Amino acid sequence: MAFEDMEFGYYTEAERKARLALEHYENGKMAQALAELETALTLNPASSALHFNKALTLDAINRFEEALAEYEAALELDPSDIEIMNSLAVDYTRTGQYDRAIQVFELIEQADPAFEPCYCNRIITYTEMGLHDMAEQMFYLAQQVNSDCALCYYNIGNSLFIRGEYKKAIHCWLKTAELEPTHPQINYRIAQAYWAHGEKERARERFLMELRANPGDVDVVLDFGLFLLELGDVESAKEKFNRILELRPGFAPALFYLGEIAFSIASYSQAKDLFEQVIESDSTLAGPRYRLAQYAIMQGQDRQAKEYLLQEMPLAPEDGSVLVSMGSMLLAVGEIDSAISCLLRAVSLDGGSAQGYYYLALANALDGRLEIAAEFFRHCLDINPSDFRVLRDSAMIYLAMGRVSQASEQLRQAKSLKGEDSLVQMLQRKVWLGRAKERIRDFFGRLRRQMPIN
Numbered sequence: 001m002a003f004e005d006m007e008f009g010y011y012t013e014a015e016r017k018a019r020l021a022l023e024h025y026e027n028g029k030m031a032q033a034l035a036e037l038e039t040a041l042t043l044n045p046a047s048s049a050l051h052f053n054k055a056l057t058l059d060a061i062n063r064f065e066e067a068l069a070e071y072e073a074a075l076e077l078d079p080s081d082i083e084i085m086n087s088l089a090v091d092y093t094r095t096g097q098y099d100r101a102i103q104v105f106e107l108i109e110q111a112d113p114a115f116e117p118c119y120c121n122r123i124i125t126y127t128e129m130g131l132h133d134m135a136e137q138m139f140y141l142a143q144q145v146n147s148d149c150a151l152c153y154y155n156i157g158n159s160l161f162i163r164g165e166y167k168k169a170i171h172c173w174l175k176t177a178e179l180e181p182t183h184p185q186i187n188y189r190i191a192q193a194y195w196a197h198g199e200k201e202r203a204r205e206r207f208l209m210e211l212r213a214n215p216g217d218v219d220v221v222l223d224f225g226l227f228l229l230e231l232g233d234v235e236s237a238k239e240k241f242n243r244i245l246e247l248r249p250g251f252a253p254a255l256f257y258l259g260e261i262a263f264s265i266a267s268y269s270q271a272k273d274l275f276e277q278v279i280e281s282d283s284t285l286a287g288p289r290y291r292l293a294q295y296a297i298m299q300g301q302d303r304q305a306k307e308y309l310l311q312e313m314p315l316a317p318e319d320g321s322v323l324v325s326m327g328s329m330l331l332a333v334g335e336i337d338s339a340i341s342c343l344l345r346a347v348s349l350d351g352g353s354a355q356g357y358y359y360l361a362l363a364n365a366l367d368g369r370l371e372i373a374a375e376f377f378r379h380c381l382d383i384n385p386s387d388f389r390v391l392r393d394s395a396m397i398y399l400a401m402g403r404v405s406q407a408s409e410q411l412r413q414a415k416s417l418k419g420e421d422s423l424v425q426m427l428q429r430k431v432w433l434g435r436a437k438e439r440i441r442d443f444f445g446r447l448r449r450q451m452p453i454n
Contacts (some may be wrong), residue, residue, distance in 0.1 A: 014043035018050060021057070030061045048077035052084055059087075064094045082108050086117050093125045101125045116145040116152075123155035127162065135159040150180035157189065166197035185210065188220045195227055203227065218244055222253055234261060252282035259291065268295055286315040290322065293329055302333040309335070313342060320350035327359050331366070339363045354383040358390060361397075370401050388417045 021036035037054040044050060055070035071088040078084060085108050092101035102125060108118040119142035126135040139156040142149060157172035170193045177186045191206035207224045214220065225240035238261055244254040259274035272295055275288035289312040296305035309330050316323060323346035330339035340363045347356040361376035377394035380387060395410035414421070 012043070014040040014047070014050070017043070018053070021053065025053075025057055025060075030057055033057045046077060048074045048081065048084070051077065052081075052087070055087065055091075059091065064091050067091050068095065080111070082112055082115055082118075085111075086115070086121065089118075089125075090121050093121070093128065096128075098125055098129050114145055116142050116149060119145065120149055120152045120155060123152065123159065127155070127159040132159050132163055148179055150176045150183055153179070154183060154186070154189075157193075161189075161193055161196070164196075166193045169193045170197065185214075185217070185220065187213070188217070188223070191227075192223070200231065216247055218248055218251065221247075222257075225254075225257060229257070229261075237261070250277070250281045252278045252285045255281060256285060256287055259288065263291055263295075268298070271295070284315065286312070286317050290316070290326060293326075297329060297332060305329065306333040306335055309333070310338060313338065316342075316345075318345075318349055320346045320353050320356065323349070324353060324356045324359060327356070327363070331359060331363055336363050336367050340367075352383055354380045354387065354390075357383070358387075358393075361390075361393070365397055370397055373397050374401070386417060388414050391417070392421070392423060 017036045017040035021033040021040065024030070024033035024036060034054065034057050037050060037057060041047070041050050041054065051070045051074035055067040055074065058064070058067035058070060068088065068091050071084055071091060075081065075084045075088060085104050089101045089104035089108070092098070092104065102122070105118045105122045105125070108115055112118075119138045122138040123135045123142070126132070126138060135156060136159070139152055142152045146152075153172045153175040157169045157176065160166075160169040160172060170190060173186060173190045173193060176183050177190065180186070187206045187210035191203045191210065194200075194203035194206060204227070207220065207227060210217070210220050211224065221240050221244050225237045225244075228234075228237040228240065238258065241254040241258050241261075244251050248254075255274050255278045259271045259278065262268075262271035262274060272292065275292050278285055278288040289308040293305040293308035293312065296302070296308060309326055312326065316326060323342050327339045327343035327346060330336075330342060340360065343356050343360045343363065347353055347360065350356065357376045357379040361373045361380065364370075364376060365373035374394065374397050377390055377397065380390040381394070384390070391410045391414035395407040395414065398404075398407035398410060
């Protein structure tokens with residue numbers, strides 16, 4: 001059943017409202033369509049078709065939870081309608097209710113094994129669940145019913161792309177484009193796959209094909225700008241981000257990347273202004289406060305930097321390198337506990353981050369937890385045994401702990417890497433002094449044992 005498939009019988013007020021709703025729906029006037037359907041439902045609440053069409057309208061404006069209630073009401077009134085069941089399962093997937101979606105798709109399959117959408121749409125459900133083998137199984141079942149379904153190729157392409165099977169994803173999406181040239185954003189998806197596969201020129205061609213067809217698609221323009229940045233074509237990227245601001249003034253991601261470009265060429269005042277605009281436009285976007293904190297530290301404004309970093313922490317992406325950078329800045333402004341929290345997040349994401357362990361060692365050393373600091377330095381050396389800085393700094397920790405022999409060994413290795421270094425030389429003198437004190441204590445200990453007892 002589709003919105004326009006609704007049959008009208010006696011010309012009642014409810015039917016008149018339904019006709020008006022259909023006109024509004026086809027003209028993209030969803031609010032007016034909803035208003036007419038709600039009036040129609042007050043007049044005829046037992047109409048499965050009215051509930052179904054209201055759900056379709058809610059889907060069109062991404063109000064999926066409300067649409068679910070309408071599909072469920074429609075199905076209760078007409079339990080055997082497969083189109084209602086299919087739409088219900090799709091919205092269960094959209095709202096993350098995967099088990100319910102699978103259950104409904106299986107009921108459709110039992111009722112009508114030749115209903116191809118119940119396999120095609122299940123590809124999406126299994127892909128979102130991470131069950132890619134099951135997604136492929138659904139693809140092959142759908143192929144047996146309809147070998148030329150553009151949507152099936154598109155859906156399995158998404159599964160392949162997520163798994164990093166870019167070449168296979170490209171093949172599937174090219175098939176979608178062949179079967180349905182107007183499929184939404186198909187050239188954009190092909191561009192992304194070529195980009196990920198390292199075929200930059202083909203990616204550029206597909207981006208341009210998509211933009212020729214849909215020049216106002218902000219998502220595509222933004223991604224194309226990022227692609228151009230990666231290629232080093234900064235001026236063309238700036239043009240794309242500024243184009244977005246013409247289409248959608250105040251669009252935070254475009255402002256952010258323009259700020260990144262300004263920051264990269266040391267136009268800090270311009271970058272600062274852009275990052276502040278980002279925060280004003282979208283206070284939940286990660287990144288601008290991080291950059292503003294960097295600028296504040298450069299200006300010696302530690303208090304302001306600390307405020308930005310503490311605000312950024314809940315928003316920070318799950319990116320180990322960014323978290324390490326934030327942790328190091330938090331250390332620089334004296335926020336040790338927050339620095340440790342940030343750095344622990346970083347090493348949990350990337351257990352091979354020597355930088356993360358190094359700053360964790362420094363943070364714990366500054367907080368007086370020398371044994372923990374020594375342990376983190378050992379993690380650093382497990383990753384890179386020839387890190388001069390770690391060898392030198394861990395020697396300092398061992399000296400502070402009174403472990404003279406371990407300090408001496410670290411300094412010996414550090415000196416073999418870099419030769420003469422003033423700090424290493426100073427630490428070696430402390431090692432010698434420590435050993436001298438041990439020898440003096442040993443001498444007086446022996447002398448005391450040899451003294452006659454009176």
